[in-house]
Amino acid sequence: MKSKSPSPKRQTVPRTKDSTRCLFAFADGRQCCMPRSATHPALCFHHAREERQLRDADLVGVELPSLSGDFKTANDLNHVLGKLFTLIAQGRIPARNAALLAYVGQLLLHSLDSVKREICRVQGTDAWEHLLLRAFTPRLPAPQPLVSREARLGEHTPHASNGSAGNYGSSV
Secondary structure: OOOOOOOOOOOOOOOOOOOOEOOOEOOOOOEOOOEOOOOOOOOOHHHHHHHHHHHHHHHHHHHOOOOOOOOOOHHHHHHHHHHHHHHHHOOOOOHHHHHHHHHHHHHHHHHHHHHHHHHHHHHOHHHHHHHHHHHHHHHOOOOOOOOOHHHHHOOOOOHHHHOOOOOOOOOO
């Protein structure tokens, strides 16, 4: 029998500090050998992108909710898919996650007719109308208080002083 000699173990050779190389260190102690990105002070393009995606992951979750908070209207889903499109184009969400979210959005779109029928059957058409109104309400601007032209300008118009104009509905 032939005895096997133990294979030589790979030794990690310490690199000299090179100011142009990525500073990312792998779990086994090795250092990335790619050049640093022009847009990041310490990491290569690949590791800088990964770092940005991790940092932005919390922000992405905040940006994706629908207008009404539900996914029961086409408008809600269109809003979310539009946001998803923007995040993908900006490179702020990994392609794999984006594909999964787009697929879930497609499934939700296919279920909208069933959701509408179910709500109308169980709660009535008024409930569906209320849900639609709630979905569109966040898009409406906040109502502004009615202020007369004189109050906005801080002055009185010549007609207002004689009481003939500007006193609609007044019994004077």
